Amino acid sequence: MAGSKEIRSKIKSVKNTQKITRAMEMVAASKMRKAQERMAATRPYSQKMRQVIHHLAFAHSEYKHPYLKHRETVKRVGYIIISSDRGLCGGLNNNEFKATLQHMKQWRDHAAEVEYCTIGRKALNFFKRLKGTIRAQTTQLGDAPSASAVIGPVKAMLDAYNNGEIDRLFMVFNEFVNTMTQSPRIDQLLPVVSIKEEDQLKHYWDYIYEPGAKEILDHLMMRYIESLVYQGLVENVACEMASRMVAMKSASDNAGELIGELQLSYNKARQAAITQEISEIVGGAAAI
C-alpha cells in the first residue's frame, strides 16, 4: 500500500495547486473586466484633445510646435516601455520585449543609440541588463494606475526630446485585441504622427485664445503625450489580466488532467494490493 499512499498525497498537492490557479483565473477575469472599462473611459479625453490640437496646430501656421516637426537626422532613439509588475501572465512581457529588441535593432543598424524609460518591474529587470541607458523608470503602479503616475517618466523623456538628447520617442505596450489575443505594439510618440496635416479641414472660424495660442498648444501637447502613455498603460493592464486569465486557465486544466492520471494509477495500485491480499489469503487457506 506504500505506492498508493504516495500517490494520494501527490493528488492532494496537485489539487491544492489547482485551487490556487483557479482562484487566480477568476480574480484575473474580474480585474480584466474592470480594466476594459477603464480602457474605454480614457478614450474620450485623448480624442477630444486630438481634435483641439489639430485645430490649433494648423489654424496657426506661424507657430509650429517642436513636437510636430520632423527631425531628419536621428542620433538617439527613446523608448517608453510599458510592462506588468508581476509575472504569471504567459508570454505577454517576453513577446513585447522581443518585438522591442527587433525594432531597436533597426535603429542600431542606422547607428542610432537607444535610451529607455521603463514602466513596470518586468521591463526594468529586462532592460537593465542590456546596453543603453535607462533615463527614468517607475514601478508598483498597481491594477488601477492613476494618470498622475506617468507624469514623471513622460516628463523626463519629453525633456530629453526638447534638449535634443533624443530625436524620436516610441512607446511599446501590449494591444488588447480580444481576451485570447494580445499583441505587442510600438507607436511613435514624437514627432507626433497621429495628427496629420493632410486630413485637416477647412476652418472658417477661429477660437478666442486666453492667454495665447502658443501657451495653450504647449500645454495641450504635453497632456496629449501623457494621455497616450496613460492609455497604453491601462491597455497593458487589461492585457496582463487577460493573459493571466488564459495562462491560469490552462494551468488549471493541466492540473485536472494530472489529477485524472494520478487517480487512475492510484486505483490501479489499490486494486493490485487487494488482489494480492486475496491471493495471499486463498494461498494460505489452500496450504492448510
Place this chain on the structure above:
Amino acid sequence: MAMTMHLDIVSAERSLFSGLAEMVVAPAALGEVGIYPQHTQMITTLKPGEVRIKKQGGEEESIYVSGGVLEVQPFVVTILSDTALRAQDLDEAAALQAKQAAEQALKDKTGDMEIAEAQAKFAQAVAQLQTIQRLRKKLK
C-alpha cells in the same frame, strides 16, 4: 424652456460629466468665466477650482477640477480636466523622482527585487526537477 448646450467634462481617467447644461461657470486662468449657449468659440486654460453647472431644468451641480483646458463652441462645451494638481515645479519633481528611481535600480544589482526574482526562479527549477523525476519513475 431655456436654451441648452452639450457639456462634456473629461479627464484622462474617466468622464466626469456629460449632458445638457443651461450655463457653466469655470475658473479660467485669467479670471472666472460664465458660458451660456451660443458663446463664441474660445479656448482657455483653467486654474484649479470649482466648475459650476446649471443643468437642464435648473438643477445645479459643481465639480472640482485641478486645472485643465476649456474649449467652447456655440453648442458644445468641453472641459479637459487634469487628474492631479499640476505645476511646473511639481512636474519637475516627478520627473526627477523617476530619473532617480532609474539610477537607484541600476545601482543595486543585488537588491531585494533581484533576490525575490532569483528565489522565484529557483522554486520554478525545483518544481521542474520534481516533475522530471516523477515522469522518469513512471517510465521505469
